[in-house]
Amino acid sequence: MKEVAQFTINYSQTLNSTGQLNITLDALKSQGVSFEDLREFYYHMLLARTFDTKAIALQRTGRIGTYASCLGQEAISTAIGQTMQPSDVFIPGYRDAATFLCRGAKMHELLLYWGGDERGMNFEHNNQDMPYNVPIASQCCHSVGIAYAFKLRKQARVAVVVCGDGGTSEGDFYESLNAAGVWQLPIVFVVINNQWAISVPRSKQSACETLAQKAIAGGFSGEQVDGNDIVGCHLQLSKAIANARTGNGPQLIEAISYRLTDHTTADDASRYRDDQELADAWLKDPLKRLHTLLINEKISSELELQDMQTQCNAQVEQSVAQYLATPAQPVSAIFEYMYQEMPSALQQQLDELEQSLNSEV
Amino acid sequence: MSSPVAELTMIEAVNTALQHEMSVDENILVLGEDVGANGGVFRATDNLQQRFGELRVIDTPLAESLISGMAIGLAVQGFKPVAEIQFMGFIYTAFDQFICHASRMRNRTRGRLSCPMVLRAPFGGGIHAPEHHSESTEAIFAHVPGIRVVIPSSPARAYGLLLAAMRNPDPVVFLEPKRIYRAQSELVIDDGQALPLDVCFTLRQGSDLTLISWGAMLQETLQAAQSLAQQGIDAEVIDLATIKPIDKLTILESVEKTGRCVIVCEAAKTGAVAAEISAIIAEEGLTSLLAPIIRVSGHDTVMPLFKLEQYYMPSVAQIITAAKKVMEF
Numbered sequence: 001m002k003e004v005a006q007f008t009i010n011y012s013q014t015l016n017s018t019g020q021l022n023i024t025l026d027a028l029k030s031q032g033v034s035f036e037d038l039r040e041f042y043y044h045m046l047l048a049r050t051f052d053t054k055a056i057a058l059q060r061t062g063r064i065g066t067y068a069s070c071l072g073q074e075a076i077s078t079a080i081g082q083t084m085q086p087s088d089v090f091i092p093g094y095r096d097a098a099t100f101l102c103r104g105a106k107m108h109e110l111l112l113y114w115g116g117d118e119r120g121m122n123f124e125h126n127n128q129d130m131p132y133n134v135p136i137a138s139q140c141c142h143s144v145g146i147a148y149a150f151k152l153r154k155q156a157r158v159a160v161v162v163c164g165d166g167g168t169s170e171g172d173f174y175e176s177l178n179a180a181g182v183w184q185l186p187i188v189f190v191v192i193n194n195q196w197a198i199s200v201p202r203s204k205q206s207a208c209e210t211l212a213q214k215a216i217a218g219g220f221s222g223e224q225v226d227g228n229d230i231v232g233c234h235l236q237l238s239k240a241i242a243n244a245r246t247g248n249g250p251q252l253i254e255a256i257s258y259r260l261t262d263h264t265t266a267d268d269a270s271r272y273r274d275d276q277e278l279a280d281a282w283l284k285d286p287l288k289r290l291h292t293l294l295i296n297e298k299i300s301s302e303l304e305l306q307d308m309q310t311q312c313n314a315q316v317e318q319s320v321a322q323y324l325a326t327p328a329q330p331v332s333a334i335f336e337y338m339y340q341e342m343p344s345a346l347q348q349q350l351d352e353l354e355q356s357l358n359s360e361v
Numbered sequence: 362m363s364s365p366v367a368e369l370t371m372i373e374a375v376n377t378a379l380q381h382e383m384s385v386d387e388n389i390l391v392l393g394e395d396v397g398a399n400g401g402v403f404r405a406t407d408n409l410q411q412r413f414g415e416l417r418v419i420d421t422p423l424a425e426s427l428i429s430g431m432a433i434g435l436a437v438q439g440f441k442p443v444a445e446i447q448f449m450g451f452i453y454t455a456f457d458q459f460i461c462h463a464s465r466m467r468n469r470t471r472g473r474l475s476c477p478m479v480l481r482a483p484f485g486g487g488i489h490a491p492e493h494h495s496e497s498t499e500a501i502f503a504h505v506p507g508i509r510v511v512i513p514s515s516p517a518r519a520y521g522l523l524l525a526a527m528r529n530p531d532p533v534v535f536l537e538p539k540r541i542y543r544a545q546s547e548l549v550i551d552d553g554q555a556l557p558l559d560v561c562f563t564l565r566q567g568s569d570l571t572l573i574s575w576g577a578m579l580q581e582t583l584q585a586a587q588s589l590a591q592q593g594i595d596a597e598v599i600d601l602a603t604i605k606p607i608d609k610l611t612i613l614e615s616v617e618k619t620g621r622c623v624i625v626c627e628a629a630k631t632g633a634v635a636a637e638i639s640a641i642i643a644e645e646g647l648t649s650l651l652a653p654i655i656r657v658s659g660h661d662t663v664m665p666l667f668k669l670e671q672y673y674m675p676s677v678a679q680i681i682t683a684a685k686k687v688m689e690f
Binding site: 121128145 | 390416417419421422424426427429430431432433434435436437438439440442454457458461462466467468469470471472473474475506507509530531559606607609610
């Protein structure tokens with residue numbers, strides 16, 4: 001017998017949970033990460049958290065519908081948004097507000113979507129990004145087509161697709177990895193492993209030691225990164241995206257994070273999750289560790305960081321006001337976007353609906 | 362320059378339409394299992410890869426959800442993918458992507474992104490095929506808002522309808538009745554003329570009753586009409602062709618004229634497209650009816666393996682019996 005294949009999965013962390021870098025600031029700078037970048041990372045993470053807190057409050061007060069929080073995942077989600085090029089295409093799941101905001105989506109657009117209005121996914125800016133994708137991991141197949149389109153047109157663009165730890169159990173996930181490997185497509189698969197697929201823990205999701213190694217079966221490499229370490233996430237994503245862009249094929253990054261709240265506002269994680277586990281997870285909070293770094297290394301002052309919070313609050317409040325002031329769509333909007341041209345049978349149904357609404361007593 | 366004219370079978374007409382559109386529109390891509398070097402198991406994509414290259418005619422891994430999900434990704438990027446599912450029996454994993462994404466992308470993004478794509482699949486029974494190779498489940502697709510479902514019944518209509526499907530800005534499921542892939546040849550002019558996607562075709566004018574069918578079953582339906590004519594019953598025969606949306610007008614006008622209707626399809630009876638046509642006539646054409654509508658269909662059973670297949674498929678005799686029953690009502 002002889003060994004015919006072997007593989008290794010690496011784990012990396014650059015900024016640990018106490019806010020210390022394991023490389024020098026100079027070394028970081030030489031890898032293209034400036035103080036300004038670190039401040040921007042912090043701003044975007046803070047903005048995501050401020051938005052998220054507000055969104056939950058809006059749901060609790062009946063002003064948006066069910067919302068999927070990104071609490072705890074701000075580092076990996078922000079790193080994706082800040083590392084991709086504008087011309088790349090982002091293919092999300094549904095917990096990706098932080099990435100969308102970095103990509104130029106308007107906060108009030110996201111609120112419209114969660115508030116039950118399809119116009120929220122009609123992005124004004126990042127207009128080739130895919131909309132929120134609710135069925136798990138089906139978006140991975142879309143990323144294959146999108147990246148194939150880049151390859152066919154010889155465009156130096158990259159598709160970055162996100163799914164969760166639960167998503168890696170889906171057939172669509174495996175089918176997509178397999179095809180991406182066959183065609184060496186410019187895709188970066190990011191698995192945000194937040195340890196929980198609603199109530200099912202990572203340990204019951206897969207017997208694999210890592211989710212990253214699922215890439216091996218697709219014929220390309222996978223690695224783990226501390227998903228709460230935005231510096232490490234950015235560095236690893238930069239390499240993976242650059243590799244994909246220069247024709248070196250797909251890569252998978254498993255970002256180890258933690259879902260610090262319920263699955264959605266319709267869920268109650270206390271039914272299945274230990275309080276102590278959650279308390280321990282808060283010690284690895286991505287935002288706090290970057291805050292510590294910025295202060296300890298005198299990259300920002302407390303006052304500057306407080307100013308950022310004030311700016312974030314103002315931006316969120318303004319967006320909420322804009323969202324709340326947006327009039328509902330006309331009833332005809334239900335019908336108008338089903339086909340480019342409305343078939344007559346559908347027009348008849350619309351006419352009947354409008355007639356019944358007008359004649360209601 | 363005159364357009365090429367040839368006697369073509371339906372499978373050749375499909376191939377001719379694909380070749381035509383690929384040559385005039387570089388955004389058309391063909392993908393699926395064995396569509397490349399092999400030219401498809403029925404040869405629908407014969408010679409396409411040799412002519413248009415491996416990048417545009419893509420042999421995919423054996424993964425149907427990937428095929429339709431990937432087509433969505435290509436379509437939102439401005440390509441027009443024509444994906445082949447080898448047999449309709451394997452379409453169900455691809456259906457998830459269709460119902461969850463292809464049919465919704467335009468609506469979900471308020472028109473920002475759309476999915477101009479065609480999902481082709483051979484379907485239907487009568488060729489003594491193995492299990493999973495003979496069903497007619499077009500009604501499942503017809504139930505989904507946001508897509509079109511098209512079924513040709515002759516080589517010329519296959520050519521014109523497939524061109525129309527490829528030029529349509531929305532997702533189209535194009536189901537090819539494989540029993541008649543090679544059953545007949547007819548003159549097809551390769552002139553790039555598409556047929557409309559929202560009208561039925563009246564294949565035979567008649568005044569006594571309306572026979573409605575689609576796909577391969579039109580063979581039996583037309584034979585029944587001929588036989589009925591010899592017995593003095595003048596049947597109108599309508600090829601539904603566009604299963605979704607349904608051209609209600611042609612159907613209602615015909616039933617208004619004849620007052621009687623028999624609907625013939627291979628699908629299992631409950632919830633079949635025949636039920637939808639019956640409901641349309643009941644809702645909007647009831648006063649025209651002189652007799653109850655009769656559906657001649659497959660049964661609410663699993664499609665039998667081929668020893669008993671003939672007892673599942675509607676026969677000419679059954680159509681004639683149903684026609685006489687509505688005439689005698």
